Amino acid sequence: MKKxxxxxxxxxxMHAAFAQDFKKVETGLLLNNFxxxxxxxxxxxxxxxxxxxxxxxYYWKSKxxxxxxxxxxxxxxxxxxxxxxxxxxxxxxxPEFTLAIKSGQEPFFEVYIKSFKDGVAAFxxxxxxxxxxxxxxxxxxSDIIFSKGWSTNxxxxxxxxxxxxxxxxxxxxxxxxxxxxxxxxxxxxxxAPDLLDMYKYVLxxxxxxxxxxxxxVKKAQFDKYFVFAEKGYPEEKWFEFRADxxxxxxxxxxxxxxxxxxxxxxxxxxxxCQMYGDMFMASRxxxxxSDEKAxxxxxxxxxxxxxxxxxxxxxxxxxxxxxxxxYNQYTVLDDQVGNNIRALQQLNANKPAxxxxxxxxxxxxxAFKAQQDSIKKLNLALDAPMKAKVDQAIEWIENAFNIVxxxxxxxxxxxxxxxxxxxxxxxxxxxxRDKNRANQKLYEEYDAKFTKYDLLHDKYQ
Numbered sequence: 001m002k003k004x005x006x007x008x009x010x011x012x013x014m015h016a017a018f019a020q021d022f023k024k025v026e027t028g029l030l031l032n033n034f035x036x037x038x039x040x041x042x043x044x045x046x047x048x049x050x051x052x053x054x055x056x057x058y059y060w061k062s063k064x065x066x067x068x069x070x071x072x073x074x075x076x077x078x079x080x081x082x083x084x085x086x087x088x089x090x091x092x093x094x095p096e097f098t099l100a101i102k103s104g105q106e107p108f109f110e111v112y113i114k115s116f117k118d119g120v121a122a123f124x125x126x127x128x129x130x131x132x133x134x135x136x137x138x139x140x141x142s143d144i145i146f147s148k149g150w151s152t153n154x155x156x157x158x159x160x161x162x163x164x165x166x167x168x169x170x171x172x173x174x175x176x177x178x179x180x181x182x183x184x185x186x187x188x189x190x191x192a193p194d195l196l197d198m199y200k201y202v203l204x205x206x207x208x209x210x211x212x213x214x215x216x217v218k219k220a221q222f223d224k225y226f227v228f229a230e231k232g233y234p235e236e237k238w239f240e241f242r243a244d245x246x247x248x249x250x251x252x253x254x255x256x257x258x259x260x261x262x263x264x265x266x267x268x269x270x271x272x273c274q275m276y277g278d279m280f281m282a283s284r285x286x287x288x289x290s291d292e293k294a295x296x297x298x299x300x301x302x303x304x305x306x307x308x309x310x311x312x313x314x315x316x317x318x319x320x321x322x323x324x325x326x327y328n329q330y331t332v333l334d335d336q337v338g339n340n341i342r343a344l345q346q347l348n349a350n351k352p353a354x355x356x357x358x359x360x361x362x363x364x365x366x367a368f369k370a371q372q373d374s375i376k377k378l379n380l381a382l383d384a385p386m387k388a389k390v391d392q393a394i395e396w397i398e399n400a401f402n403i404v405x406x407x408x409x410x411x412x413x414x415x416x417x418x419x420x421x422x423x424x425x426x427x428x429x430x431x432x433r434d435k436n437r438a439n440q441k442l443y444e445e446y447d448a449k450f451t452k453y454d455l456l457h458d459k460y461q
Contacts (some may be wrong), residue, residue: 003321025060026103034067058267059099064108069110071171080114085135085308087111097148105150112141114159122162128172135165136177159190170201179205186225191232199229202242207248243275252283256300263307270311274318277304281325298332301325309399316403317410320417322399327424330389337379337386344375387435394428397421419460426453 021044028037043066044051051057065083068076076082089108094100100108121136142158145151145162166181182198206212206222222245229238246255259276262268280301284294302325308318351368354361401421404414 021048022060025064029063029067032067034064037064055090055093055099058086059103060084060174062090063104066107068112068368070077072352083107084111091144097144105145108141108145108150112138112145115141119168120165123168126171128168132165132168132172132174132177134166135161139165139181140417156188157184159185166198173207175205183225185226186232189232196233199225199232200241203229205330207241208244215249242327243460247279252286252297255279255283259300259304268307270308270315272314273304273308273311277301277321278320279309280304281321284328289334295329295332298325298329314403316414316417319396319403320400320421323393323400323424326389326393326396327428330386330393333382333389334387337382340375340379344372347371347375387446390428390431394425396422401425422453422456422460426450426457429453
C-alpha cells in the first residue's frame with residue numbers, strides 16, 4: 001500500500017513538473033492563440049527533448065494542431081496529420097485520459113468530426129479504402145467520446161459512424177473489419193429494412209470464408225448470428241442460409257449425423273427434410289464412392305424425402321425425389337447385372353479348348369460350368385432387390401404425378417416433374433414388361449402401362 005501511495009505521489013510530482021514546462025503553452029491555448037502555443041511548445045521541447053514523448057507532450061501538441069487544423073488559410077497543411085499522430089500517441093500514453101478530462105477534449109472531437117466528414121466525402125466518391133480509413137478512425141474516437149460521456153448524446157455508441165465504417169470496409173474488401181463492425185451492430189439488436197443485408201453478409205462470411213480454420217469456432221459464430229437474424233427478421237427465410245452452411249461445411253457423414261440428431265430430437269420440418277434429401281442425393285455422386293456407400297446415401301435421401309412427404313402429402317417434389325432415389329438404386333443394380341453378363345460373355349468367348357481325353361473333358365466341362373453358374377447366381381441374387389427398387393420407384397413417381405396431373409394450370413416446376421415422371425414411368429414399366437415375356441398376361445399389363453405414359457410424353461413438354 002505504501003509503495004502504491006509513493007508511486008502515485010511521484011506521478012503527481014511529475015505531472016506538476018510537466019504542467020510547469022507547458023504553462024505558457026496552456027496560456028496560449030486558453031487565448032486561442034495557437035501560433036503562440038506552438039512556439040512555446042517548441043521552446044519547451046527544445047529545452048527538454050524528453051518532454052515530447054510524454055503524455056503531456058502528446059496531449060498539448062494534439063490541442064495545438066486541433067486549433068491549427070481549422071485555420072481557413074491552411075497555413076499548416078500537415079496540421080491534420082500531426083493532430084492524428086499526436087492524439088494517437090496520447091491515447092496510448094494516457095489510457096485513463098487524465099489530462100483530457102482535466103484540460104479539455106477538443107482534439108478528440110476535432111478528429112472525430114473531421115474523420116466523419118472526410119469519410120462521407122470519400123464514400124460519396126466511392127473511394128472505399130479512403131472512406132474506410134476515415135470511418136475506422138471515427139469509430140475509435142467516437143467510442144472514447146461516448147463511453148466517457150463527453151457527448152451530449154448519451155447513446156452507447158455512434159451508430160451512424162459504425163454503419164458507415166461497416167459499409168466502407170465491405171466495399172473495400174476488408175472482411176475482418178466489416179465483420180467487427182456489423183457484429184457490434186447486430187449484437188446491439190439494431191434492425192431496420194436497410195440493415196437486412198448486414199445480417200446476410202455476416203452469415204455468408206461464416207458459410208464461405210476460409211480464413212477461419214477451426215470448424216467449431218466457425219460453427220459457433222454462425223449459430224450465434226443465425227439466432228440474431230431469426231430474431232431480428234422473423235419474416236425472412238433464414239433456413240436457406242443454414243442449409244448452405246451445412247452443405248458447405250459438413251462432411252457427408254456429419255450431414256447424416258445432423259439429420260439423425262434432428263429426427264431424434266423431433267425438431268425437423270418439411271423444408272429441412274427436403275434439404276437433407278438433396279444433400280444425400282449429392283453425396284452419392286462423389287468420385288470413387290463404392291456402390292454400397294452410394295446406395296447408403298440413396299437410402300438416406302429416400303428416407304428424408306419420405307419424411308417431407310409425410311409432413312405435406314401435396315409435396316410432389318419430395319414424392320418424385322423418393323422415386324428417383326429408388327430409380328438410382330435400381331440403376332446401380334442394373335449396372336451390376338450388365339457387368340455380370342459381360343463377364344459371362346467374356347468367359348464364354350475365352351473358353352479354352354477342352355481336353356480330348358473323355359475323363360479330363362468331363363472334369364473340364366464341370367469346372368467351366370461351375371464358373372458360369374457362379375456368375376449366373378450373382379444375377380439371380382440381384383433379381384429380387386431390382387424388382388423391389390423398380391416397384392418402389394414406380395409407387396413414388398406415380399404419387400408425384402398424381403398430385404399434378406389433373407391441374408388446369410401447371411407451374412414450371414410442376415410441368416417439369418410431370419414431364420419427367422411420365423418418361424421415368426414409361427422406362428420402368430418397359431423394364432417390368434421385358435422381364436415378363438414368358439407371362440403373356442403380365443407382359444400385356446405392363447405394356448399397357450408403358451404405352452399410357454409413353455403417350456403422355458408430349459403433353460407436358
